[in-house]
Amino acid sequence: xxSFRIREDALTWLADVQKTLPHGSIFDMYYFCAIxxxxxxxxEELKGPSREMVDYFVADYKPVASFILGMLxxxxxxxxxxxxxxETAVREMFRSLIAGSxxxxxxxxxxxxxxxxxxxxYEFLAENYDPRPQSAEEFLRAYATLIEESAAHGPFAC
Amino acid sequence: MRINIAGWSCEGLRCPDxxxxxxxxxxxxxxxxxxxxxxxxxxxxTLDLLKAALSGEAAKxxxxxxxxxxxxxxxxxxxxxxxxxxxxxxxxxxxxDFDFENGRALCYTTRxxxxxxxxxxxxxxxxRRFLDISFLNLFVFNGELANKLFVPEEGAAEGAIDALCxxxxxxxxxxxLDTEWNKxxxxxxxxxxxxxxxxxxxxxxxLQARKxxxxxxxxxxxxxxxxxxxxxxxxxxxIREKTVGMNKDQGDLADSRTREAKADGIVKEATASLHxxxxxxxxxxxxxxxxLDDWKDQLDDLKLPEVTSAQFFTDLQKKDECICGTTMTExxxxxxxxxxxxxxSTAENGQLNIIKGDIEKYRPEPGGLTFNExxxxxxxxxxxxxxxxxxxxxxxxxLRRKIIEAGGDQVQEWEAQQKESDETCGRxxxxxxxxxxxxxxxxxxxxxxxxxxxxxxIDEATAKITEATxxxxxxxxxxxxxxxxxxxxxxARRTIKDELLIACNERLKIILANDPIELExxxxxxxxxxxxxxxxxxxxxxxxxxxxxxxxxxDNRFPLLVDSPVGKMDGTVRRQVGRLIPDLCSQFVTFVINxxxxxxxxxxxxxxxxxxxxxxxxxxxxxxxxxxxxPAGNYAENDSGVLVSDEAYFDSFDMEDEE
Numbered sequence: 001x002x003s004f005r006i007r008e009d010a011l012t013w014l015a016d017v018q019k020t021l022p023h024g025s026i027f028d029m030y031y032f033c034a035i036x037x038x039x040x041x042x043x044e045e046l047k048g049p050s051r052e053m054v055d056y057f058v059a060d061y062k063p064v065a066s067f068i069l070g071m072l073x074x075x076x077x078x079x080x081x082x083x084x085x086x087e088t089a090v091r092e093m094f095r096s097l098i099a100g101s102x103x104x105x106x107x108x109x110x111x112x113x114x115x116x117x118x119x120x121x122y123e124f125l126a127e128n129y130d131p132r133p134q135s136a137e138e139f140l141r142a143y144a145t146l147i148e149e150s151a152a153h154g155p156f157a158c
Numbered sequence: 159m160r161i162n163i164a165g166w167s168c169e170g171l172r173c174p175d176x177x178x179x180x181x182x183x184x185x186x187x188x189x190x191x192x193x194x195x196x197x198x199x200x201x202x203x204t205l206d207l208l209k210a211a212l213s214g215e216a217a218k219x220x221x222x223x224x225x226x227x228x229x230x231x232x233x234x235x236x237x238x239x240x241x242x243x244x245x246x247x248x249x250x251x252x253x254x255d256f257d258f259e260n261g262r263a264l265c266y267t268t269r270x271x272x273x274x275x276x277x278x279x280x281x282x283x284x285x286r287r288f289l290d291i292s293f294l295n296l297f298v299f300n301g302e303l304a305n306k307l308f309v310p311e312e313g314a315a316e317g318a319i320d321a322l323c324x325x326x327x328x329x330x331x332x333x334x335l336d337t338e339w340n341k342x343x344x345x346x347x348x349x350x351x352x353x354x355x356x357x358x359x360x361x362x363x364x365l366q367a368r369k370x371x372x373x374x375x376x377x378x379x380x381x382x383x384x385x386x387x388x389x390x391x392x393x394x395x396x397i398r399e400k401t402v403g404m405n406k407d408q409g410d411l412a413d414s415r416t417r418e419a420k421a422d423g424i425v426k427e428a429t430a431s432l433h434x435x436x437x438x439x440x441x442x443x444x445x446x447x448x449x450l451d452d453w454k455d456q457l458d459d460l461k462l463p464e465v466t467s468a469q470f471f472t473d474l475q476k477k478d479e480c481i482c483g484t485t486m487t488e489x490x491x492x493x494x495x496x497x498x499x500x501x502x503s504t505a506e507n508g509q510l511n512i513i514k515g516d517i518e519k520y521r522p523e524p525g526g527l528t529f530n531e532x533x534x535x536x537x538x539x540x541x542x543x544x545x546x547x548x549x550x551x552x553x554x555x556x557l558r559r560k561i562i563e564a565g566g567d568q569v570q571e572w573e574a575q576q577k578e579s580d581e582t583c584g585r586x587x588x589x590x591x592x593x594x595x596x597x598x599x600x601x602x603x604x605x606x607x608x609x610x611x612x613x614x615x616i617d618e619a620t621a622k623i624t625e626a627t628x629x630x631x632x633x634x635x636x637x638x639x640x641x642x643x644x645x646x647x648x649x650a651r652r653t654i655k656d657e658l659l660i661a662c663n664e665r666l667k668i669i670l671a672n673d674p675i676e677l678e679x680x681x682x683x684x685x686x687x688x689x690x691x692x693x694x695x696x697x698x699x700x701x702x703x704x705x706x707x708x709x710x711x712x713d714n715r716f717p718l719l720v721d722s723p724v725g726k727m728d729g730t731v732r733r734q735v736g737r738l739i740p741d742l743c744s745q746f747v748t749f750v751i752n753x754x755x756x757x758x759x760x761x762x763x764x765x766x767x768x769x770x771x772x773x774x775x776x777x778x779x780x781x782x783x784x785x786x787x788x789p790a791g792n793y794a795e796n797d798s799g800v801l802v803s804d805e806a807y808f809d810s811f812d813m814e815d816e817e
Contacts, residue, residue: 008602021433022426022429022430022433035439035442038439039443060437064438066512066513066515066516066517067440067446067450067517067520068439069513070453070454070513070517071449071450073453074449074450085459094506094510098506098510098513099505099506100503100504100505100509101505105512136433137428137429137432137540140432140433140436140537141432141537141541143436144436147442148442148443151443151445152443156443156445156449157445157449158449
């Protein structure tokens, strides 16, 4: 089963955030990147060195896994310019991304695409921060603002 | 154990149908039985069938071999061969039923007192090893075997020892050990060689050394940090004492420091609270929640998840009729297959239900803040806490600057020293933090300071070493057992050969008293002492003596069934061998042709306690003349052959080849 992957330089870039975030985990860093990519509609296939993580949603994110899966489907539908009412295309998109079984509810393709959004999300964050964030409290405040803004212009705003 | 052949019978096979009984009126077998058969009557086939029945090998025959025992040109669908033994006087029968139609041979075993007829080959357990084909070849053979014992390339003498003493079992145990080792090694993860084990042990040693070093570093850092902190506190106290006149500023500084500490805690708490809120994507922007709601609503309109799952169509494809009652055609099946791919599976429908359910149930408390409003509130709380923290930090810095500057050069010098101590404290704290860190997100090649990570690596290496040690230890034990087995085989073989050599030579001294010869060695083949070859009679005598001495080991007695025991030897040899054989075994059954009778039969019967004379020939136009003078009451005939039990007829029979 495919695993969540995050690129190494994203981890380096977020090192101080993780260090100063109370109980911050590598999955938190992945989530920041993935949500940034989904809301901004930025997906880039992973190419450089990346870290293989777990193949399941960790406990902190299990309760919200459905939203992440839903966001992935919606982002992909919007990216492919498929209307929510296009029954066959919606069904096909769902089947290609969401698995009926498994630890994470994603197909191989679904995991590949979510990792691509995490990768694109990191690039989006890096473009909007200079220098890289030095503390969690500073990052969270800026991140919340950035996501709210990008959501207003990204695939979810359509 | 004493094994005797009581007789055999065959029907529907290449050799003519016959029922051979080798027993006397008292039920015991004749010491010697001559079976005179012209060439072409089926001596070789009979010998092969005897071996196949006794060993159970017939069950493994392929179709061609099975059909090969049917007489050419015959159309019969079945045939049978039965051999009757006496094992310590108790009957034991092996039977082969041939199904020529299907090319199969079925074995049956009859053991009175043990359930009667059983399908399959089931000799008594203690007898099994004597019925192994390699062993059978030692007492059911054609006359050439005795000669082969002297041919180095044949290795027949060594093979005979192996067959009797079953030394090959030691080799089989050794092979089995290899099989078990390979199985065990495959099931074990990790390295399996000594070199890799040593490499792992080196790595473990390095990890343990690193752990020790870091543990000491931490202890040193904690001590040094305490010393630096004490020095900083001491300097702080000195600064306070020196500036004791600035009571109000000192009081304000203490208050500001308290405020700063409190603000630090609030910022940390607010950060954690905001982070927790941000883990819900809906909270980050109401737009996200709305898009998900829209999608969910549209799914409802599209009636997704579906009432009918892909499984329904997959099942329908396999039916003979469609649900509408129409007979299912190939075209319909293809169309339904296409449909099934366009429909969600049961599991996919289930997953979609979960997602929709989660989107639906995540609603803020009625009258409460929306998730986004809650997050915005937490953002504001964090900002306020951060402002408060900054103000407190500024106050602390300003008041302290004021106090230091008022204290003059001495205080500024102390402050510089204190700054140095604080920096040392910070540097040491960073080292302590790194050592205490869980070490979960290290980059490849990054130097490891985390004791937790090193301990995990130590545990992993230890587990691998334990596994590898067990595997290497298992290999060592396997090799040791194999070397013991090999040594045991060598010693056993040597001892058996030495004993056999002595026993054979003792016997030869008596048997060939007038024509002495001695065995020098058994080394793959039989080697005569002082000469490469003896006379033909000597060679055969030594060969038979070797075989029977071998067979008598372990107090077992076997019959000797030999096809053409003397072949084309001259009269002298025949007489010598003929005199020898009855003394060597408890039952001697031999197939001969009329030209082999001279000298041999008379020599054998002279030493036999009793003898049976059978003549057997196929009914053909060429043998019609032989039917004229059959001894009344001493023959049995059927459609395919005639069996005569009469010494006079035996002696006068003059057919060498089937006509």
